[in-house]
Amino acid sequence: xxxxxxxxxxxxxxxxxxxxxxxxxxxxxxxxxxxxxxxxxxxxxxxxxxxxxxxxxxxxxxxxxxxxxxxxxxxxxxxxxxxxxxxxxxxxxxxxxxxxxxxxxxxxxxxxxxxxxxxxxxxxxxxxxxxxxxxxxxxxxxxxxxxxxxxxxxxxxxxxxxxxxxxxxxxxxxxxxxxxxxxxxxxxxxxxxxxxxxxxxxxxxxxxxxxxxxxxxxxxxxxxxxxxxxxxxxxxxxxxxxxxxxxxxxxxxxxxxxxxxxxxxxxxxxxxxxxxxxxxxxxxxxxxxxxxxxxxxxxxxxxxxxxxxxxxxxxxxxxxxxxxxxxxxxxxxxxxxxxxxxxxxxxxxxxxxxxxxxxxxxxxxxxxxxxxxxxxxxxxxxxxxxxxxxxxxxxxxxxxxxxxxxxxxxxxxxxxxxxxxxxxxxxxxxxxxxxxxxxxxxxxxxxxxxxxxxxxxxxxxxxxxxxxxxxxx
Amino acid sequence: xxxxxxxxxxxxxxxxxxxxxxxxxxxxxxxxxxxxxxxxxxxxxxxxxxxxxxxxxxxxxxxxxxxxxxxxxxxxxxxxxxxxxxxxxxxxxxxxxxxxxxxxxxxxxxxxxxxxxxxxxxxxxxxxxxxxxxxxxxxxxxxxxxxxxxxxxxxxxxxxxxxxxxxxxxxxxxxxxxxxxxxxxxxxxxxxxxxxxxxxxxxxxxxxxxxxxxxxxxxxxxxxxxxxxxxxxxxxxxxxxxxxxxxxxxxxxxxxxxxxxxxxxxxxxxxxxxxxxxxxxxxxxxxxxxxxxxxxxxxxxxxxxxxxxxxxx
Numbered sequence: 001x002x003x004x005x006x007x008x009x010x011x012x013x014x015x016x017x018x019x020x021x022x023x024x025x026x027x028x029x030x031x032x033x034x035x036x037x038x039x040x041x042x043x044x045x046x047x048x049x050x051x052x053x054x055x056x057x058x059x060x061x062x063x064x065x066x067x068x069x070x071x072x073x074x075x076x077x078x079x080x081x082x083x084x085x086x087x088x089x090x091x092x093x094x095x096x097x098x099x100x101x102x103x104x105x106x107x108x109x110x111x112x113x114x115x116x117x118x119x120x121x122x123x124x125x126x127x128x129x130x131x132x133x134x135x136x137x138x139x140x141x142x143x144x145x146x147x148x149x150x151x152x153x154x155x156x157x158x159x160x161x162x163x164x165x166x167x168x169x170x171x172x173x174x175x176x177x178x179x180x181x182x183x184x185x186x187x188x189x190x191x192x193x194x195x196x197x198x199x200x201x202x203x204x205x206x207x208x209x210x211x212x213x214x215x216x217x218x219x220x221x222x223x224x225x226x227x228x229x230x231x232x233x234x235x236x237x238x239x240x241x242x243x244x245x246x247x248x249x250x251x252x253x254x255x256x257x258x259x260x261x262x263x264x265x266x267x268x269x270x271x272x273x274x275x276x277x278x279x280x281x282x283x284x285x286x287x288x289x290x291x292x293x294x295x296x297x298x299x300x301x302x303x304x305x306x307x308x309x310x311x312x313x314x315x316x317x318x319x320x321x322x323x324x325x326x327x328x329x330x331x332x333x334x335x336x337x338x339x340x341x342x343x344x345x346x347x348x349x350x351x352x353x354x355x356x357x358x359x360x361x362x363x364x365x366x367x368x369x370x371x372x373x374x375x376x377x378x379x380x381x382x383x384x385x386x387x388x389x390x391x392x393x394x395x396x397x398x399x400x401x402x403x404x405x406x407x408x409x410x411x412x413x414x415x416x417x418x419x420x421x422x423x424x425x426x427x428x429x430x431x432x433x434x435x436x437x438x439x440x441x442x443x444x445x446x447x448x449x450x451x452x453x454x455x456x457x458x459x460x461x462x463x464x465x466x467x468x469x470x471x472x473x
Numbered sequence: 474x475x476x477x478x479x480x481x482x483x484x485x486x487x488x489x490x491x492x493x494x495x496x497x498x499x500x501x502x503x504x505x506x507x508x509x510x511x512x513x514x515x516x517x518x519x520x521x522x523x524x525x526x527x528x529x530x531x532x533x534x535x536x537x538x539x540x541x542x543x544x545x546x547x548x549x550x551x552x553x554x555x556x557x558x559x560x561x562x563x564x565x566x567x568x569x570x571x572x573x574x575x576x577x578x579x580x581x582x583x584x585x586x587x588x589x590x591x592x593x594x595x596x597x598x599x600x601x602x603x604x605x606x607x608x609x610x611x612x613x614x615x616x617x618x619x620x621x622x623x624x625x626x627x628x629x630x631x632x633x634x635x636x637x638x639x640x641x642x643x644x645x646x647x648x649x650x651x652x653x654x655x656x657x658x659x660x661x662x663x664x665x666x667x668x669x670x671x672x673x674x675x676x677x678x679x680x681x682x683x684x685x686x687x688x689x690x691x692x693x694x695x696x697x698x699x700x701x702x703x704x705x706x707x708x709x710x711x712x713x714x715x716x717x718x719x720x721x722x723x724x725x726x727x728x729x730x731x732x733x734x735x736x737x738x739x740x741x742x743x744x745x746x747x748x749x750x751x752x753x754x755x756x757x758x759x760x761x762x763x764x765x766x767x768x769x770x771x772x773x774x775x776x777x778x779x780x781x782x783x784x785x786x
Contacts, residue, residue, distance in 0.1 A: 105538070108538055108539050108540075126537070129541075130537075278643045288625070430750065440732055467537065471537060471541060
């Protein structure tokens with residue numbers, strides 16, 4: 001049997017196709033070298049697939065909600081499932097952000113992945129590098145979704161190269177907590193908390209001198225506290241525009257702004273104005289210090305998401321000497337802003353197109369003012385949309401308990417800059433480990449703050465470059 | 474052999490005998506291979522292949538996510554990781570951990586076993602108590618000690634006079650000691666049982682003879698009991714050493730390798746490389762290093778210690 005010319009042409013076309021496939025595979029790999037893949041294909045969202053689907057489409061949602069937030073999520077998900085018959089959301093609780101992301105990364109190889117995933121702000125660059133999600137921009141474009149009601153800061157962290165990668169959902173940001181009773185006893189005005197780190201120092205001196213508390217402020221050497229102080233002071237954590245202009249190569253831990261914070265921290269401890277509560281991520285001694293009359297402190301820094309649990313504990317009336325106040329996080333300078341922290345929602349690429357659209361439908365539902373308001377009431381998260389603030393439930397809640405409002409107000413403050421919309425760096429956890437170890441050396445082993453920052457920078461740089469090397473950047 | 478006896482003068486018989494001999498040998502060999510094949514297959518699939526693959530994986534810089542290209546780095550990755558300060562520190566931590574857990578575990582186990590090796594009423598209760606930690610998992614042991622060492626409510630914190638200070642587990646100076654303590658406590662039951670079993674086998678008449686010769690309790694222990702126990706001691710040292718090199722649970726639960734990486738033993742560094750950094754190439758290099766270390770330790774133990782072991786009874 002001889003081969004006809006027709007067969008040859010088929011073979012040639014097939015070979016060309018293979019070549020093209022190989023070439024396109026190459027160009028896909030080349031994209032890894034850049035920081036951001038900015039292609040958005042609205043069809044990726046699968047809206048049409050969802051419309052064609054016959055039965056209800058199931059969305060498996062990995063989340064990390066606990067306690068009152070979990071109760072809220074279960075109730076809200078049930079309400080969503082009952083409200084329509086196209087989509088059914090199934091909740092899968094994970095222990096915490098870190099374990100969830102470990103499981104997610106393991107799932108990239110094994111294929112055990114959800115259809116919707118909650119992740120914290122530190123994993124944005126890794127999510128982009130993994131190319132395992134579709135940008136939610138595809139769904140925004142496919143549905144002409146209106147973003148104008150969202151807090152600009154909430155969106156900004158998750159937007160790179162003009163593409164919205166994920167949707168902010170359960171958000172928070174670190175704020176100042178203080179004990180109004182201690183402020184009054186020290187002769188300070190409890191309605192005028194400190195706005196700068198200098199004022200924190202001055203007021204701490206007065207608190208200690210007056211005997212209102214043993215320490216002015218309880219400082220937990222947690223890297224995120226330092227990061228937020230830095231961002232609000234206008235300092236970029238990593239180079240190349242905080243990783244937002246191009247891929248970060250170095251940590252900026254020894255910039256003048258950064259060193260000023262390390263030195264402020266060190267002097268507060270040296271002068272016995274601040275209490276070091278240790279770097280164990282699970283301990284809440286800095287919060288307990290507010291309630292400790294003999295060995296405690298009058299102020300501390302912690303995420304706004306802690307307001308709920310604190311309010312719950314204090315409502316029991318067990319600590320009459322504590323009347324909590326909250327205020328925006330002080331910084332080196334006034335007028336700065338902070339990035340949004342905590343949970344955002346990502347849509348994995350591996351799931352079926354109809355499921356992606358179904359996941360987006362649930363995101364839209366969760367982002368409605370009514371849901372954002374009830375979430376803020378239930379667990380103390382900051383609403384992602386301005387419309388939530390005029391919902392009666394939240395209006396009433398904030399009127400009754402004004403301390404809950406601070407996280408929202410702080411996210412509206414300050415101009416958006418590279419420094420304060422959020423850091424993009426691949427090996428964020430490695431960077432944080434280096435910062436934490438630097439603080440431990442300074443606080444516990446008496447290392448000079450400049451040296452501690454220098455050594456932390458050297459360690460962080462190795463981690464950042466190793467990661468960049470491995471993603472081929 | 475009588476059956477194969479060769480008649481003198483016959484020419485063809487030796488070759489025939491050789492042939493049947495060879496045939497039988499071949500048949501024997503085939504049977505041997507057949508019998509050995511299940512374990513050979515299991516060994517190849519689950520030990521040899523992964524082992525080789527692991528060494529090979531260490532030659533590559535692996536991406537943090539699947540789907541990205543991995544790059545061949547030859548021995549460079551081995552060199553880079555094995556000379557890094559992080560690895561050297563981890564090796565040092567592993568060695569310290571070994572030194573703090575194995576001899577202490579052996580000594581305490583022996584002490585308890587000698588103490589419980591008495592003919593007293595109710596001694597069984599003590600034997601049960603001493604061996605009870607065998608029944609706890611390392612997770613349970615860790616939780617117990619985590620609570621005991623809690624800076625706010627921990628009993629041990631109070632005994633150590635460390636109230637108001639951060640936990641021992643957060644103290645770079647003491648964290649490894651604390652983790653070692655938990656490990657010794659958890660392994661004590663096993664050590665006690667091994668030593669007790671060893672003591673049962675020491676013949677009473679030997680000890681009596683020593684007594685008659687005027688040996689005191691200390692002299693009996695050192696000159697009779699210990700030499701007779703030497704196989705048990707040797708076994709416990711080798712097994713304890715390997716267990717200690719593989720310690721993971723207590724470190725993950727108590728310190729996560731910190732503070733300042735002071736408890737970052739090799740196994741934990743491997744875990745961190747795979748699951749936190751998604752760096753399989755690095756983890757492969759570390760695991761090859763751990764294999765080398767275990768091999769070296771076992772060889773040293775066999776060379777140095779086995780010479781002093783008496784198996785005679």
